[in-house]
Amino acid sequence: MGKGSGFGKVILFGEHFVVHGLPGIVSAIDSTTDAEVKKTIGEISITDERRGAKGYVGEKKAQQLESIDRMLKAMGFEPKAVAFNIWLGGNLPGFSGLGASAASSVAIARAIADEFNLRLSDERINEIAYEAEKAYAGTPSGIDNTAATYGGLLWFKRNLNGANDIEKISLRQPVEIVIGSTGIVANTKAMVEDVAERKKKNPQKYGQIFKEAEKLAFTAKKALLEFDLKKVGELMNKNHSLLQEIEVSCKELDCLVDLALQQGAFGAKLTGGGGGGCMFALTPTKALQEKVAQAIEKAGHQVLRTKIGVEKL
Ligand code: PMV
Numbered sequence: 445m446g447k448g449s450g451f452g453k454v455i456l457f458g459e460h461f462v463v464h465g466l467p468g469i470v471s472a473i474d475s476t477t478d479a480e481v482k483k484t485i486g487e488i489s490i491t492d493e494r495r496g497a498k499g500y501v502g503e504k505k506a507q508q509l510e511s512i513d514r515m516l517k518a519m520g521f522e523p524k525a526v527a528f529n530i531w532l533g534g535n536l537p538g539f540s541g542l543g544a545s546a547a548s549s550v551a552i553a554r555a556i557a558d559e560f561n562l563r564l565s566d567e568r569i570n571e572i573a574y575e576a577e578k579a580y581a582g583t584p585s586g587i588d589n590t591a592a593t594y595g596g597l598l599w600f601k602r603n604l605n606g607a608n609d610i611e612k613i614s615l616r617q618p619v620e621i622v623i624g625s626t627g628i629v630a631n632t633k634a635m636v637e638d639v640a641e642r643k644k645k646n647p648q649k650y651g652q653i654f655k656e657a658e659k660l661a662f663t664a665k666k667a668l669l670e671f672d673l674k675k676v677g678e679l680m681n682k683n684h685s686l687l688q689e690i691e692v693s694c695k696e697l698d699c700l701v702d703l704a705l706q707q708g709a710f711g712a713k714l715t716g717g718g719g720g721g722c723m724f725a726l727t728p729t730k731a732l733q734e735k736v737a738q739a740i741e742k743a744g745h746q747v748l749r750t751k752i753g754v755e756k757l
Pocket of ligand 1 (some may be wrong): 455457458460462463509539541542543544581583584585586587588632636711714716717718
């Protein structure tokens with residue numbers, strides 16, 4: 445039996461903007477999707493035991509099958525020439541916005557490689573997972589699969605004409621965060637397409653916002669390197685405002701962001717595609733993390749208490 449894992453992630457800065465070639469900052473969290481693959485005869489079967497937002501597994505089924513098909517092609521298998529049973533589990537919940545699809549693609553690619561004794565580098569796994577991500581996200585930037593593959597805190601810039609810029613950012617130590625789920629299963633592909641359409645219709649407005657997002661990513665990188673967490677929090681709030689301006693937030697996300705800030709979070713923003721899915725709050729110290737997490741739970745939402753800057757589990 446082959447085994448593999450992929451990290452979940454939060455985008456600290458720059459979701460949506462990264463699709464258009466702007467830099468973003470992403471961090472793996474200390475939760476993974478784990479996969480096991482066993483060769484069989486007949487068809488591919490999937491047993492999906494990931495804990496998740498209600499409906500997540502069902503709603504993503506067709507995209508999941510397409511992603512496996514893409515993955516196999518990228519790995520050089522003839523379509524339908526191989527069959528296996530896939531098991532998916534792990535402690536990464538299937539909330540939208542945590543890179544669950546990319547984490548599962550990386551986990552499955554690693555497990556297939558293990559089962560078929562292919563010795564694939566992380567770079568190759570990342571490429572294969574990127575192909576698989578297209579099934580979920582249309583034109584993904586590649587930020588999710590990169591975080592899912594390598595872990596840690598990363599600076600990421602999509603390059604349309606060659607290899608992406610991927611740079612490790614050293615964080616002095618992992619920092620507590622709270623992830624809050626709206627419970628709404630979001631469609632990243634549709635969100636990305638809508639942003640592109642609005643950008644085309646309003647080039648001036650969007651040009652201005654995009655410039656600000658780019659500046660913000662550079663300032664945030666400096667603040668992270670200096671471990672200036674107050675500043676990082678402030679910049680997260682600014683990033684959330686920019687995401688509201690490009691219309692990818694929603695009232696449920698805004699409510700959770702406000703609630704976290706009222707409880708003393710250093711900063712809070714939506715993370716991932718938006719339109720539902722998740723937000724996260726920067727809550728350095730266990731005590732602050734607990735306070736914010738409990739407030740969100742009291743409001744009726746599921747939370748994940750985790751850390752950013754995690755390199756290895
Ligand atoms: O919703 P998620 O976790 O798949 O994150 C999507 C991030 C986007 O920037 C919106 C899309 C992308 O491909 O980078």
